Amino acid sequence: MKQDSDAVNVPACFVSSHEGFHGSIKNFIKDFVVTEIDINGHQVNTVADKQTSDCSSSYKTSAECKENSHSLVSQGTDFSAEYGEDIALPSPETFDLGVILGQSVSDELEQFVLTLKDENPAKQELSLGSFADKHHRANVHRAIRHRFPFLMTVTIQPEIRVREDPDYRELSQLVTEDEAEDFFRFIDAKVQGSSYTFGPDDSKEHRTAVHHFLSKRFGKLVETKSFNDKGTTAISVRLRERGRPKKRCADERKEEEVYTAFILCKENLETLEAISYMAAALGVLPSDFTYAGIKDKRAITYQSMVIKKVSPQRLKEKTFEFEKRGIHLSQIHSVSEPLRLGRLQGNHFDLVVRDLRPHGTGDAHSSGAHTHTRLAALVEEALENVKARGFVNYYGPQRFGSGQSVQSDQVGLALLKEDMVSAVRLFFTPEKGDDPPSHAKRHFLQTNNAKETLALMPLSKARERLMLRALNRYGTGPDGCTQAWLSLPHSMRVFYLHAYCSRVWNEAVAHRLSTLGHRAKRGDLVWVEKKGQNKLEDAGETCSAQIHVVTDQEEQEGIYTLGQVLLPMPGNTVKYPENAIGTWYQERLTRDGLSDCRFRVSSLKLNLPGCYRPLLAFPRNLRYQLQRETSREGGGEASGGRKQDSLALALSFDLDSSCYATICLRETMKCDP
Missing domain, CATH: 1.10.1510 (Hypothetical Protein Yqey; Chain: A; domain1)
Incomplete structure (x- = not known):
């Protein structure tokens, strides 16, 4: 099903056939509120110790506060990495989890580890109980990392929770589980001058993937190289040397290692614009700020950030100055490392769509009981359809x-x-x-x-x-x-390359739907879950999925659904569909003069390995409510203006990272909001 679209580079293919409705978004800044969902599944602005309560904020309407009161999670959370504190600890070999945790909790932990391979580890965590003494907590963190290097521990004071480390899961898909465990023990030990060598690997392509992963996840800690020994090639990993103490004083080294985390709330600002202003005020570089994702400009957004070389106290001293520019900071605390791009589960949206009217109605303020009743039916049908069937996972105009x-x-x-x-x-x-x-x-x-x-x-x-x-x-x-x-x-450099690849992906998915329809077809790429392997981490982008090519028999038997179909983002490590869509990709790149492109720009230190993006995405925790609004046509009451009633739609939902609320609304409304 197609419809003309004004949204640049976003085709208008839909997966549902409901009628939809007209409306407008972002009439006011407070109509579009985006809250990051961190890697642990928590909304970043829901921690109780933040400096400004959401419901006292001038940004929130009373309806929004009432809605949010039912969705707050993890009150009192403190994500400081306590095990990074400089305190005296015994040798790991002396740890006894039965003594540190108590035998019953230790046994429960052993059982938890056994279930990780049978269930979805991204959704699993285990509470180990509360530990009032910080030294006791540090012992727990270190003991568990030594005994189970594939686990990560999180402090929600004074409670400690444990879950599988996603970095370990990703590495274990590239090397053996034993190698992954040994590597994490090597990283955790941080013994100066030590090194670790993976097993022989004669595949250059596979070694490159391992190098890329280690560089992306641990590049500041280690350096890697491939070496040849007696006809076999392997990867060696060495801990980086810590600075050059003869040329840098202790105070300088200490300052370099300071990381401060905070929640950034910005209003009607680009992420880089806010960072540039803060960097200038603090006397640091914009590159000293790290974040998990870029947020909308015309919105109120909450997101996690980490700044290097600035202490919490110094950052707090600047908060009043920042607030004059619509930049509000909260939850300021020390952490042990920067943030990594993409380390988030997704975003929570609180939106208001105003001036609702049926398609084909020119009057934005159409009123009357009949119109409102019809609108209510159209809205309910549209939202229930999108909730059940999802939406085409286009990249949005932004x-x-x-x-x-x-x-x-x-x-x-x-x-x-x-x-x-x-x-x-x-x-x-x-x-x-x-x-x-x-x-x-x-x-x-x-x-x-x-x-x-x-x-x-x-x-x-x-x-x-x-x-x-x-x-x-x-x-x-x-x-x-x-x-x-x-x-x-x-x-920012790589953003422009990603924008081009996103445009190609959008065109590819529209071509796929219009030519092959809404079922999985032979040659399509799908994700297949294998024992011990996690499902797709989100509905946005993934490079670690187990990719399978649909066969003739699987198409006939309807083994796979449209929701399992993936399309590749162009890059140098992806495979393309083995049907007409694969041919389309090659012809499309050739038209732009990229037939021989390796998707690397060495002079700019840019490399695009590519990834696989699900064709469909689905909103989660979708809630909505119609509200009646009254406005006066032709001026105020003194000028004799006539009252007009219109409906507004307040809704909230969660989307996985790299999915767009405007595209979800587009499928819902069957027009560009």
Whole structure:
């Protein structure tokens, strides 16, 4: 089923046939509230010790507070890594879990470990009880890591909970379980000068995957290399040396190792814009901030962040200054390491869709009992359909920069072709009109003068100013443009490449649905669960799934559903469908001049391995309520305006990471909200 769409790069194929309805979102900032769900499944703004209560916040309506009062979890949570404290501990070999935990809890833990392979470990955790003494808690953390290196422990003071370490699970899919356990023991011991060697591995492609995983997860702790010994090749891992004490004093080393975590609440700001302002105020680099994901601009958003080289006390001293810019910090505390991009389960959304009306109705304020009754039926049908059948898992318009003259995917294509000058000029293409940013961009394209353009560019345009400083220093030729791109954080550079791949994925899924229909077909890629292996971690993107190609017999027997079908994001490690869709991918990349693309841009230190994204996504914990709103047409009461009744839809739901609320609404409403 298709419908015309104004959303750039987002085709209009749907999976349900309900009628839908019209409405508008983001009429007010408070109508779109996004709250990150951390890797443990907790909403990041629901911890009791945060500085400002949600329900006292001016951002929340009374209805939203009432709704949130039923969804708060993990009150009193403290996620500080206590086992990282510098305290005296006995040798791990002397730990006896029966003594430390008590025999009954120790036996329960052993049974818990035995069930991990039979059930879904991402959903499982075990409480070990409460431990009032912090030294006792530290002993528990370290003893469990030594006995069961594949487990991770989390303190929710004074309780300790245990679950399987997702990093271990991912590594155990690349090497043997024994090797994964031994490697985690090696990491946990942190013995200076020590090394660990994996077993022989003659597959270069497989060794590359192991190198990539270790670099991504443990790159700051270890360095890896492949070596050849007596005709066999293996990977050796060595702990990195800790700084250079002869050239750096102890205070400098101590400052480098400080990490402070906090919850960022921002209003109508881009994530990088907020980071750039905080970095300037604190005298650090934007790259010293780490986060799990980028959030919407036109919204109120809550997300976890970690800043390097800034103490909790120093950060607290700046909170009043930040609040003047719509940046609110809470839950400020010390942690032992930075955040990693993608380390989240998803996002919780509290939304309001206003001015509801049936399709084909021109009056945004259509009133009357009959209209409201019909709308209620349309809304219920639409939401129940999406709840049961899901929605096409498109990347949303914000992935591409909706409304921009030149979108992010076009910049990404130029970068993949390693045409740095064209990529820079595309980046600086102005919007229509003569607002200050567009005026500055137009000046750059006309004069090629980075210094003058920098003086014209507003301070709020962090990315543009970073690029212009580099262009002023290194010039506007190919080398200077390369340096300009390198001036952006890695996550921002790779964003443009991901935007291009996302555009191809969106087109691929629309082509797949329109040509092959809504059933799994021969040659489709699906995820298949194997014993001891976790299901897809989310409905967004995954690189670790067990991929299977659907056979003729499986298609005839209907073994797999559309919800199990995956489509690859282009990259250098993915396989493509073994049917007409695989051919489509190759033809599509060839049209853009990427037939021989290796999806690496070495000069920018960018590599795209690719991943597999489910064709469908499903909202969880969906709740909704229709509300009547009264407005006055033609002015206020004094001017004789006529009262108009309209309906608004308040709804809340959870989505896995990399899934878009606007796309869920699009399937629900059968139009762009």
